[in-house]
Structure formats: C-alpha cells, structure tokens
Amino acid sequence: MKIITIEHIAKIYQVGTEEVHALADVSLTIGKNEYVAIMGPSGSGKSTLMNILGCLDTPTKGIYDFNGVNVSEMNDNELAAIRNKEIGFVFQTFNLLPRSNALHNVELPLIYSGMPSAERKERAMEALINVGLENRVYHRPNELSGGQRQRVAIARALVTRPSIILADEPTGNLDTKTGEEIMVLFNEIYEAGNTIILVTHEEYIAEHAERIIRLRDGLVEKNEIVENRFIPQKRESH
C-alpha cells in the first residue's frame, strides 16, 4: 500500500535574477512500512524534498498525494493538521524547546491535537519509556546529552503515532557510537511497523534501510534496493 506518491515535483527558488532548481523533476513512491534512505551530495535537494514530503513546504510544480489526499492544494491550516497527525519529524539539530522538559517537549504535538491532559501525559510517558528515557523525563534539553536529546525528539515524533517518520540527518550531530544507538532505535521503530524516510551522508547509515534513493542536482539519480540491509544489534552500553 502506498503512503506517498509524488509526480514531477519541482521546487524553484528565485535568487536575484537567477532561478535555483532545488528540485528539478522528482517522482517517487513510498509504501507502508518501508525504510528508505535518501542520499546525495550537499545541495542536491535532500532537505528540500524532505520538507515537501513533510508538508512543511509546498512544491512549485507537481503533484503530491499523501494517503490518497492531494496535499499540493491544501492551505496552511490543513497542512498543519497533516503535520500534526500524520508526520513525525526528526531533525539533525534536535529542535527541542529549550525551556521545556523532556515530557513537555514530547507532549507538545498532542497539545496541538487537543488531547486531554491526563491521556496526553500517559502517552508522552510511554513514548519516553520506548526510547529508554524513563529516568530523564523532567530534564531540560541542556541537561541531556546529544544522544538523549535526539531520543526525546524521536519520542516526540512517535507520540502521535504518525503514518511516517521523516529524519533529516538524525545522526549528523552525534558521534559514531551515539549515532549507532539512534540507528538501533530507528530499526526498532521500523520493525514495529512504522514507515521511515531518512536522509544521510553516510553510506553505512543508509545501509540500514531497505532502499536508497540517490539525488543529484535536484533529480533522482538512482533508486536501489539494499540487498543485505544492515540490522544493528542492541548493545547494552548505558
């Protein structure tokens, strides 16, 4: 079953008199419970594509079909609702609210979806336990390590039980070991039946996925199945 279908998507920025084709012409589909990595050189349009897939941005041209709904024609409010309910973002720089503790950060999407407080707290707690942070619930981001911050961000992405998780270089700001721990977590999430799209620069990170889409100059250069997907093993290190 397809979650995402995009056809001939283009994103064109006007910089002065020059047109920048961040995405030139991209078509692809993502199925349910797929694990896809997006790779490509810097400036090839990976983040632009992720932003469009995540309904943060709208394409200049093309059709975007999300779960059978034409997203290209939605207004700000409708897009916000889709982001809230259907999409979980994980960013390279974590993007947690600095003044709020882990619990409140994870609760936030549920606040915006109007869930009552008690249920919300329970769900957020559950999400934090799932990422192994039951002991850090009341810590603020500046009291957490980089890896722990990214776990909070992942808990926040998962808490609404979205259709798809979008992660733009989630290990980019982490050391190799911490990065691997995060990849273990992504693997668990994937195996629990979620759909993941992950942008990375690292070949070995990309090989955790089932499929790698390679972009270059705003075009899909390659769309390849990973023969022997790397399945990370949980190491009891902390």
Add this chain to the structure above:
Amino acid sequence: MKNFLYELKESLLISLYAIRANKVRSMLTTLGIIIGVTSVVLMSTAIKGIDNAFQKGVSSLGSDNLYIDKWAWFNNDIPWWEMRNRKNLDMDDFKKYEDLAKLPAAVAPTIWTNKKIKFKERNVEGIMISGTTYNYINTTNLSFESGRFFNDFESRGARNVAVIGFTVAKQLFPLGNGLGQEIKIGDVKFKVVGVLDEQGSWVMGNFNPDNQVFIPIDCVFKYFQGERMRSITINVRAPNSTSVEAVKEEAIGIMRRVRGLSYAEDNDFSINQQEGLLTTINQTIGVIQIAGLFITGLALFVGAIGIMNIMFVSVKERTREIGVRKAIGAKNRTILTQFIMEAAIICLIGGMIGLGIAVTLSMIVNQYLPTAVQADAVILAVVISLLTGILSGFAPAYTASKLDPVEALRYE
C-alpha cells in the same frame, strides 16, 4: 473548541516561561503601562472622590437653596468692581423680603465674621462665626450630635448662645462634649446649646458647617461689627426642587422692589445657587480628566510601543521555536494567540503593579482629600492593560504566525 482551550493553556505557560526568562526586560517594558494604569486609576478615583464630597456638601446645605447676596459667587459675567459698588444688603432688606416672599419654605439672613474662640486655656483660630436667625436651621439639612439650634426667642433676644460645628467641637473639647459649656468668642461669653454632626465635606471649604460656629445675628451686630459694615446673605429654601425657579423669579422681583430699582437699572444683587458650585466642580473634574487622559494616553502609547518592540525582539529570538512548533502541528492561529497572550500578560502584570501603586497613593492622599478606589477602577485597569497588550502584541504576533516553517527552522 477543546483544542483551542489546550492551546490557550499552552500559550499561557509559554508566556509565563518567557516572561520569567526575561524578568528585567519585561518589567522595564511595562513601565509605560504601569504609569498609564496608575494615572487612569488615580484620575477616576479622584473624580469619584470629588463627586462624593460634592454630593455630601450639597446635601448638608440643601440642594434646593438660593442665596441672595451682594456678590455673585461663581458667575463671572459681572465685573467685580461693579459688584463692589453695589449697596450692601442689610437687615431691612431681609425683613422686607421675608414679609413679601410667599413661595419659600424658609428664609434666614447670615453674616460672617472671624473671631478667636476660647474654651479655658484652649484657643482655636480661623473659625467662621455665622450670625443668623433661628430659621437658618430650616434652610439646611443639618443634624445634631447633641443639643439643638437656638430658638426664635434666643434669636430675637440676641442671647449669648452658640451652636458649634463638628470640627470646632473636636478642637475645643477634644475629650468630651461641649454641650452646656461656656466658650469665649472674642471676649464675649457664649453658652453652647448645640453640637452639629460631622458633615465631612471639604468642597465647601470654610463654608463647611464643620468649621463654623452659629450665633444669633444680633449678637454679631451687638458685639463684633456695626450693622451696616458688611453685607448680609439671605438664605432662601424652596419647598422642593421643581419650585426653585419660581422662588428665584419671585426673589428677583421682590428684591428689585425693595432696592427701589427702576425698569432700566440692572439688579444690584445676585441670586446664587448650588448649580454654580456644580459648574465649578465640573470644571475641576474636567481639568483632572484632561490632564489624566493626557498622561494616561501618553504613557500607554509609549508603553504600547515598548511592548510591541520587545515582542518583535522576542519573535526574532524565538524564530526557531516558532518553526519547531509549526513543524509539529501548531496552526498559524496558535502562534498568533501565543504571542498576543504573552503581550497581554506582560501588560496585565504592569497593570496590576500600576493598580497597586494607585491604591497605595490614594490611601496616602485620602488623608488630605477624599478619594475612593472603586471596583470599576480595578476593572478599568484590567481592561486597559489587556487591551494595550492585545493591540501592541498583534503586529509581532501576526508576523510570527506568518513565518514560513522551513525558513524559521533554518534560522540561526
């Protein structure tokens, strides 16, 4: 709707976080609001106070009264030298008027003099001595703490009896009641036959009965000053408020006759009314209002600009936060509410501080002037500060709500 409530609560929390994180900045910004609210509350309080005092004063003297006098009290249409050249009103004028007037409920002559008052070793100065007749009491609403007004017999006989005002009594007899005691007015002994209740009106100044001593008018002429040295005032009470005009018309007619004025001559007397006082009070209130509104307006304007500025700074600083919130599903409306709420809360805090200052100040001022902080002043403070917050927060909040999430997330 439920969503909106959660969002409101979230906005409230964020605002409080944000304000707490920038205490000094927030407090400095509210200075204008503090001043604005302080001045608007003080203004409304002062106006209330003056109004109350005026009502009290009017009711103690009687609102249906006319005063026939050589001088116009409030109205400045007639040049003062013309009034100075008028013939004094004397007891003959009064008696003729009393005989001819059919409409008034009561009439009484009054004359003022200023004498030192003594009780044993205790001296009180600057007290107005009013000479009048027994009928004076019927032209007022004065009530007694003890005793009575002097009667017809004492009045005609020019007996040495006195009725003293509340403040005078407190000064002469700080410990007890002065009823029946002998006091000295100038060098003449008088027996106190009545002590008035407190009237508590500062509007009347020296004319406030609290600060007066009443004695028979003939005693004034006998002991203190010749009968034609000063002009008397004739107090006239109309039976009710609807007849005041008729009483006035009648008084003008009679007085013109009494004074022997020909058809072409102007009145050589004035009929004064409390209405004149009302005009004066309204002028005072008007001045306070204009000054107050000006200060309030200026302070609130400066305050609003300050808040707007600080909110723009806040939006800029939190661009990334806004991006994050939008990425996880905050609608434009949510962000708008959040920032407006923050501005409103900052202003509300300022408003409450201003209110606190105003209440404290008015308590201090209350020792000299009557003031009254009312519930509506509190409501006024809340409404004004909230409104200022909402208005000044709107533009920054709107900017925040319209931020492009991708740009906002990329913001360094």
